[in-house]
Amino acid sequence: MNGKVSTTRTKLERGRSALGPALELVHTGRAPTRAVLTSELGVTRATAGAVAAELEALGLIRVDSRPGSAAGSQGRPSHRLSVRESGPVAIAAQVHADGFRAALVGLGGRLVATAPGCVTVTADPAQVIGEVVDDCARLLRDSGLRCVGAGLAVPSAVAEPEGTALNPLHIAWPAGAPVSEIFADCVREAGIPGPAFTGNDVNLAALAEHRHGAGRGAQHLLCVATGHRGVGGALVLDGRLHTGSSGLALEVGHLTVNPEGRPCHCGGRGCLDVETDPLAFLVAARREPGPEESLLKQAGDLLRTEYEDAAVRGAAEELIDRLGLGLAGLVNILNPDRIILGGLHRALLDADPERLRAVVADRSLWGRSGSVPILPCTLDHNSLVGAAELAWQPVLDDPLAALA
Template structure:
């Protein structure tokens, strides 16, 4: 009996990888998809067709001829503008931000929110989800998952916040479970995931930002207080066996430095944060305002010798910490966020020189050190978490 095949009798296994290529901007056309996937044109065509019928990508009808190239021009593949979204959120010491994020790291809508300092996880996440649900109602788009970035190491696979030092949350709070409960309470029957904010920022930068194409990406960032690190190896986030990897805040960068709450002295955490910079410059920080903004203002505007000396000192400390990490991890690219990004931009040559000088075997001179490039990278990273099931297997993830 002849067996009529309607559609997609091929390309089923390549569906996930293909979507990931379009998602990360590495497959602008079906021809590129063919070579990147290592399949035939027939398969690539079938895959693209299926992704299109799933409403995830679009193929433009008018092919655009690339100048200087011969042959038939390619149709361009792009993320669908009206495709599904995920709910992404970031919680930090000063408040939270909720957003709808489509494939390709595209933020479709965003809303900030504040919270009381001593709010417990259930309260905060309830508000977060409420804000997200409001955005969702306004957009009319389908939501297929939710992701949350928190300023704490997150244990895998439990999904608990191990050290939420900058929030009034108990250590070990079952954040993912609470998040999922809030989601179902709000009528959103989608799976929720959560992760550390710096880890997720690194993931986002790797897929859509300055980390694109790096094989061993190291990301270090300060937020309002505290330093976080993350490592992306071969496209996968390495968060250690318990989610506690790259807790780099307590590398010693000055043995005679100021005491740290960890019991040691001169930790990266207390020597390269906004407060350290302001104090080194002799400023008395205004407790009402954001320390990060004050430090950034200093870096951008203050050209006095004392400010420059303070900047140089903090840059040297940061360089020392980065060099230690380079010796242990040997990354091929480093991305800095938060205050570290502003420090890099204040004097890139100095930071690179310190890292090169203090890291061994001379190779590190060629390691690029770059500022992060995405707005809200933790938010986009949280969205990546929620998109992951779709990237792994679009058919089953969207089957519901």
């Protein structure tokens, strides 16, 4: 019983350990100058200088030492740090009910190029993913930029480590489709370099909002959003996506928010999923629901343009109350320091922010948590940017190893 099977795990991850944290600070915009980088990293100026120079040599950031660029306080102005414009990019792809989309995303969440790809999503994941990866490969070729990897956002929980989509029901894919493997295969066949990752769209949206949007600075960020059908949730803890032990955390759709509510396929009734999605809103407002892939737009337009209508307003208030109950339950369990809402939930927050905040405060037990800020998502294409974050992550963790 001496020792273990593995002989002597060599530790080659030694290269300048502050490199990753430094890049992350520049990436998230928290280190605009070298002086700030120095204090944020908690190292000496000499070390921060060496780190910044190395990141510049890797082609990731730009160190602007020309004087006169910054003014305001006294003392020697610090060198400005910024993401390099023509630096490497990550491939980002997203599949949703009303089509798919491809993009190239640089450091800092900068959209370098996008391809709309407004094609109807078919029931065959391999075909859809193949098409979107083709779009990605074309974008990359046209740009001539270096690529660090690829990320895909899908509207379904993704089980880890298998990488299977467990409930892609609203896009008519078979449950359990091995989307992660399909995407990785397509990426490899298309000649796109670097690793490939797949994640749930709301998770990735939350990640993007945390780094570049309304979630910046939050330590316990809760994100809840609706697409066309169903509700998704995500939690970002200390800058890392919390996906649970097998990728299935924050499946918040089946919290009970209305004991007398309509039955849900999960076996319960009055679940958040069926009580606060666009379909529920349209039904409550007594409107005829249109095609499934445009429910979000229909509900959102209705909410914005006819809020004076009694039926619309009543439906909105009902949904706000239900959503508030669900958020309060999540606050009691997760105790986040910020909540951001997307999709129709964002529109509901915009319609009557005070009502939603009041319900959450009333039903989350402690006043302190009750006062948790609730904000709308601010980023365009946040799932897409989040998919790119997945691909950037290895570089952020260890730039030297990832770019070797």
